[in-house]
Amino acid sequence: MSAKTLYQKLVDSHTVVKLDEENVLLFCDLHLMNEYTSPQAFSGLDEKGRGVLIPGQNISVVSHIIPTHNEMPRMIADPASSLQALNLKKNCVKHHIPLFDTNHPLQGIEHVVSPEHGMVRPGMVIICGDSHTTTYGALGALGFGIGTSEVEHVLATQTLVYRLAKNMHIKINGILPVGTTSKDMILNIISQIGAKGAIGYVVEFSGSALKDLSTEARFTLCNMAVESGARGALIAPDQIAIDYVFARCPDITGEIKERALAHWASLYSDKDARFEKEYEFDATDMAPFVTWGTSPDQAIAINDSIPQKDSIKDPLDKLSLEQALRYTKLSDGQTLEGTPIDHVFIGSCTNGRIEDLRNVLAAIGDRKVAAGVRAMVVPGSGAVKAQAEKEGIADKLIAAGFEWRKPGCSMCLAMNDDVLTSGIRCASTTNRNFEGRQGRGAITHLMSPAMAAAAAVMGKITDVRKLQGASNA
Numbered sequence: 001m002s003a004k005t006l007y008q009k010l011v012d013s014h015t016v017v018k019l020d021e022e023n024v025l026l027f028c029d030l031h032l033m034n035e036y037t038s039p040q041a042f043s044g045l046d047e048k049g050r051g052v053l054i055p056g057q058n059i060s061v062v063s064h065i066i067p068t069h070n071e072m073p074r075m076i077a078d079p080a081s082s083l084q085a086l087n088l089k090k091n092c093v094k095h096h097i098p099l100f101d102t103n104h105p106l107q108g109i110e111h112v113v114s115p116e117h118g119m120v121r122p123g124m125v126i127i128c129g130d131s132h133t134t135t136y137g138a139l140g141a142l143g144f145g146i147g148t149s150e151v152e153h154v155l156a157t158q159t160l161v162y163r164l165a166k167n168m169h170i171k172i173n174g175i176l177p178v179g180t181t182s183k184d185m186i187l188n189i190i191s192q193i194g195a196k197g198a199i200g201y202v203v204e205f206s207g208s209a210l211k212d213l214s215t216e217a218r219f220t221l222c223n224m225a226v227e228s229g230a231r232g233a234l235i236a237p238d239q240i241a242i243d244y245v246f247a248r249c250p251d252i253t254g255e256i257k258e259r260a261l262a263h264w265a266s267l268y269s270d271k272d273a274r275f276e277k278e279y280e281f282d283a284t285d286m287a288p289f290v291t292w293g294t295s296p297d298q299a300i301a302i303n304d305s306i307p308q309k310d311s312i313k314d315p316l317d318k319l320s321l322e323q324a325l326r327y328t329k330l331s332d333g334q335t336l337e338g339t340p341i342d343h344v345f346i347g348s349c350t351n352g353r354i355e356d357l358r359n360v361l362a363a364i365g366d367r368k369v370a371a372g373v374r375a376m377v378v379p380g381s382g383a384v385k386a387q388a389e390k391e392g393i394a395d396k397l398i399a400a401g402f403e404w405r406k407p408g409c410s411m412c413l414a415m416n417d418d419v420l421t422s423g424i425r426c427a428s429t430t431n432r433n434f435e436g437r438q439g440r441g442a443i444t445h446l447m448s449p450a451m452a453a454a455a456a457v458m459g460k461i462t463d464v465r466k467l468q469g470a471s472n473a
């Protein structure tokens with residue numbers, strides 16, 4: 001038998017039938033839905049008089065449009081958004097699909113909610129009408145985003161017509177230095193391979209630098225891989241992944257547990273497996289990374305400077321640099337450190353988990369949010385929020401001047417009422433910095449939670465490594 005990549009093993013084990021050289025009918029173990037990308041799919045089912053084939057292998061959350069203010073119970077004031085949430089509820093009740101509704105204590109962003117309750121396990125195929133479904137690769141599950149018409153197909157058949165991707169291997173050796181995180185790692189990688197660098201590929205990450213990363217840090221890495229165009233991101237499951245899953249699945253015991261372990265042990269790329277593209281990085285000299293432009297690959301190390309216009313040969317690249325800098329109101333050749341910021345947003349499916357919030361607290365020490373800065377923390381889920389409150393993180397962040405919100409996507413894409421106004425500069429732990437992403441004319445700098453925390457207390461983009469010790473109180 002020929003050597004296979006982990007990706008090929010996952011696809012083969014889920015292939016119902018090969019359709020042609022490029023397409024297979026793929027079985028999907030878990031299908032996630034949100035209020036935003038599911039309505040047309042349910043209407044499509046209704047029109048054709050079809051039902052949902054396996055309701056228990058689908059799950060829904062309300063995430064994108066809900067407000068994150070602290071009133072109890074949470075109300076959706078915007079009529080269109082309220083209708084979307086109501087429709088999702090109706091559809092889920094009608095088709096017996098479990099729903100984490102607006103006021104459910106565990107509600108949150110799909111990519112935060114599903115792994116924290118043990119729904120994501122190595123070897124699964126997981127799909128969602130949302131691009132950041134690549135997150136689940138951190139546990140050795142193949143996750144990817146699908147379109148609305150595909151959502152309908154999955155609901156009706158639990159399968160998907162799937163176009164095969166190519167294999168890319170990104171090896172990261174060395175050890176991430178203190179003060180850097182997997183967010184810096186992925187921003188660094190994307191800045192080098194480009195926002196289109198992995199189009200058509202499923203990326204497998206490996207290397208010694210991953211061994212020290214927690215599952216949550218790996219989620220961040222795989223989540224953002226899609227920003228390089230990747231159709232999926234994978235990390236072969238190791239003991240860290242296995243421990244994460246079993247801690248959340250106490251019901252898997254005895255023979256089933258043995259069988260699961262035996263299967264998971266086979267989930268790696270064979271020694272001679274062929275990758276169409278390979279990259280190697282060294283984590284040892286990585287530094288905190290921050291975006292300066294309007295694409296996730298327009299990023300630099302905090303101690304570096306924005307590229308000089310004249311150093312860019314390709315006319316299109318030069319144009320996109322000029323356009324980006326016009327929008328972000330920065331100049332070529334300048335450094336980012338010291339750039340004043342107005343707003344800080346900590347949250348999203350990239351960095352809205354408990355470890356991210358612990359990192360925020362650790363970074364600020366006993367400092368307070370700088371005068372004139374508005375800093376918001378939006379936990380990724382109800383469980384993250386409750387945990388942070390239990391650990392005293394919430395109280396300390398509130399005392400430091402942060403707003404403590406309810407879970408949701410919020411200012412990651414500004415589809416609720418958390419919208420920035422034009423010209424506001426935001427230090428954000430999110431994943432996209434396109435023009436207008438956080439509000440028309442608003443400027444987004446993507447960075448790690450620790451770096452965003454440093455920006456909050458210093459009022460400017462700051463190298464978090466310089467913050468150790470001293471206080472601004």
Ligand SMILES: CC(C)[C@H](C(=O)O)[C@@H](O)C(=O)O
Nearest residue numbers: 036037129130131132145413
């Ligand atoms: C709204 C949804 C389709 C979108 C996505 O697929 O990623 C959103 O989650 C985003 O992050 O831009």
Ligand code: SF4
Nearest residue numbers: 132348349409412413
């Ligand atoms: S948090 Fe942001 S990136 Fe994640 S699903 Fe929501 S809008 Fe998309």
